[in-house]
Amino acid sequence: MIVRPMTADDVEAAEEISADAFHALDLRLRRAADPEPVRRPDGSAWIARTRRLVTTDGPGCWVAESDGAVVGIATSLRREQVWCLVTFAVRPGLQGAGTGARLLAAAERHGAGCPRAMLSASADPLAARRYHAAGFALHPQLRLEGRVDRSALPAATGVREGTGADREWLDDLDRRHRGGPHGPDHEALAADGTLLVAGDRAGYAYASPRRLVTLAARDEATARRLLWECLARAEGPFLASHVTMANAWAVDVGLAARLELSTHGYLGLRGMAPPAPYLHDGALL
Incomplete structure (x- = not known):
């Protein structure tokens, strides 16, 4: 497996991984009273946003590739004094092999020297543990x-x-x-x-x-x-x-x-x- 900079040609595959990973998470965290989760029906907005990020923040956008296929993604941006993690996902079934840690480390280099950092995390306890270990204070969100x-x-x-x-x-x-x-x-x-x-x-x-x-x-x-x-x-x-x-x-x-x-x-x-x-x-x- 290699971790390399994301290109515009990777974005559609990255969107599929993102949609699959978050749908799998929704299924895993679904409570009995919740409606059946629906996979992202239209990825066009995600794709457009990520293509912009590859242009404006190429050093913050990375993919993990195994046997020629993209299996994980991390995108981030830097705006003056703040670094923000935008999207971070590994293909379902491939988590736990160190792919996520390598992607996050690569993306964080884009924010080297930034005194501030932000991310919006799901309720996934595994993700919460990873972000806490990376020094993020986790503030519960309401909707x-x-x-x-x-x-x-x-x-x-x-x-x-x-x-x-x-x-x-x-x-x-x-x-x-x-x-x-x-x-x-x-x-x-x-x-x-x-x-x-x-x-x-x-x-x-x-x-x-x-x-x-x-x-x-x-x-x-x-x-x-x-x-x-x-x-x-x-x-x-x-x-x-x-x-x-x-x-x-x-x-x-x-x-x-x-x-x-x-x-x-x-x-x-x-x-x-x-x-x-x-x-x-x-x-x-």
Whole structure:
């Protein structure tokens, strides 16, 4: 087995491994009352995001190859003072042979010298043990999900749709929260949801009618306004899936909107406290 840099030609195989690995994990962790897990139905967004990362962060993207076939992947990004692990997976049935450790070590070299690091982890106890051993403090995440009680929605929130002209101050806000901007990752975030900004430039969110992608604000009052606006634009069930207890304000809003609260994996952090008011994207953090 060899571990080598990922190329654009590897991305489709990498997506299959990612989809298979996370589907196998969902099946393993499924509780009796949970619905039957569904394998990722459409990998196009994953593929587009990963191709961007191979271009912007090639030294942070790696594959493990055995007998000419890709059997494991790790992608990561570096943004000024923060390194983020984006995706990390080994083909089901091949875990436990040291492949994951070699991939993670290769990806972490991209973040050498970064004082901060972030990752979003599933509830997999094996992954939690690996990340803890790598020096990450694991902060439990909550998720808010369900149909919005529209009678609970407040009046006008003072939030507008953003444009590319807003990105400079968005990046300044990201530096404040996590030590680095989203920079080139705005394209991927915008592909997942509409950019919404507080009129006073005190915060922003990316959200689709089905889920919150990410949210950052200078203060909790602005964060609440942004989340309420995302909920007001919801169509059908809505999901906000990365809430740490440093962001208890989001729990207040979600429960007021009659969403259901449950636990959902961990936010892994090294060299930093949980950012707030900040709800991270599951991949680009």
